[in-house]
Amino acid sequence: MKMIAQRLPSKLENVAPFIREVLVLMKKFHLSEEDTFHIKLSLEEALTNAMRHGNKLDPSLFVDVNLEVDEQKVVMKIRDQGDGFDEARLGDPTALENSQKPGGRGVFLIRQLMNEVEYFDGGRGVKMVKLTARKA
Amino acid sequence: MSLEIKVQEREPGVYLITPVGEINTDTALDFEKTSREFLPKAKAFVFDLERMTYISSMGLSSFFRIKQSIEEKGGTILLVHVSAQVQKVFDVVKIFSEAMMASLEQADEHLDSFLDDVQKGKIEPKSSSA
Numbered sequence: 001m002k003m004i005a006q007r008l009p010s011k012l013e014n015v016a017p018f019i020r021e022v023l024v025l026m027k028k029f030h031l032s033e034e035d036t037f038h039i040k041l042s043l044e045e046a047l048t049n050a051m052r053h054g055n056k057l058d059p060s061l062f063v064d065v066n067l068e069v070d071e072q073k074v075v076m077k078i079r080d081q082g083d084g085f086d087e088a089r090l091g092d093p094t095a096l097e098n099s100q101k102p103g104g105r106g107v108f109l110i111r112q113l114m115n116e117v118e119y120f121d122g123g124r125g126v127k128m129v130k131l132t133a134r135k136a
Numbered sequence: 137m138s139l140e141i142k143v144q145e146r147e148p149g150v151y152l153i154t155p156v157g158e159i160n161t162d163t164a165l166d167f168e169k170t171s172r173e174f175l176p177k178a179k180a181f182v183f184d185l186e187r188m189t190y191i192s193s194m195g196l197s198s199f200f201r202i203k204q205s206i207e208e209k210g211g212t213i214l215l216v217h218v219s220a221q222v223q224k225v226f227d228v229v230k231i232f233s234e235a236m237m238a239s240l241e242q243a244d245e246h247l248d249s250f251l252d253d254v255q256k257g258k259i260e261p262k263s264s265s266a
Contacts, residue, residue, distance in 0.1 A: 016160065040190070048193075093228055105196060
């Protein structure tokens with residue numbers, strides 16, 4: 001198993017370099033392209049949500065990331081220092097009345113792409129699990 | 137994770153825009169800004185997504201705002217060559233499903249019909265609240 005633990009200041013320009021680092025690590029596990037796409041997207045959505053909506057892009061606040069990768073799964077925990085949020089209060093982004101609202105799409109995508117999603121600490125943290133397949 | 141954007145005016149007011157790379161947190165605003173530069177003259181944007189390897193919800197929001205802007209002036213957008221993985225992201229906002237075309241030829245046919253309807257006054261600009 002490989003692990004990454006990192007504390008990122010809440011600046012959006014920190015997202016892409018961190019994801020690149022994660023992708024380098026995941027390459028060693030020969031994940032399928034589809035799984036890699038889903039993990040990358042869910043990680044980007046969770047990190048940008050934590051920085052933008054959780055920490056309000058305050059660079060003095062941090063986002064803590066813990067990743068564990070093994071042969072069967074990828075587990076990602078992302079936690080911000082904001083006020084937390086309640087997923088149930090987000091509208092369905094596929095509903096016509098919500099189609100023009102920008103929020104909620106990232107949260108919805110994570111639900112679609114991950115095998116397990118669990119919010120903790122009043123919504124300040126999210127744990128995402130992707131069960132992985134090897135490349136054919 | 138860089139993005140290159142190629143733009144070709146296929147006929148007056150009809151722009152073929154080809155993003156090459158990823159539309160993510162870093163690149164979404166540049167993509168939107170570049171597309172908007174052609175908005176004043178645009179009747180239609182055709183986005184060829186064959187070489188767009190990734191899109192996040194930030195990119196999705198950019199596409200959504202571009203769609204709103206061009207529809208407000210009576211134009212339209214079409215998406216061609218959308219991969220299965222990218223389509224899954226677009227499916228979050230279901231209103232893009234009618235804009236998806238399998239090929240440029242299909243997009244051309246659709247546009248011919250659309251522009252014909254515009255000339256005949258059958259299509260009105262959409263308000264942003266519609």
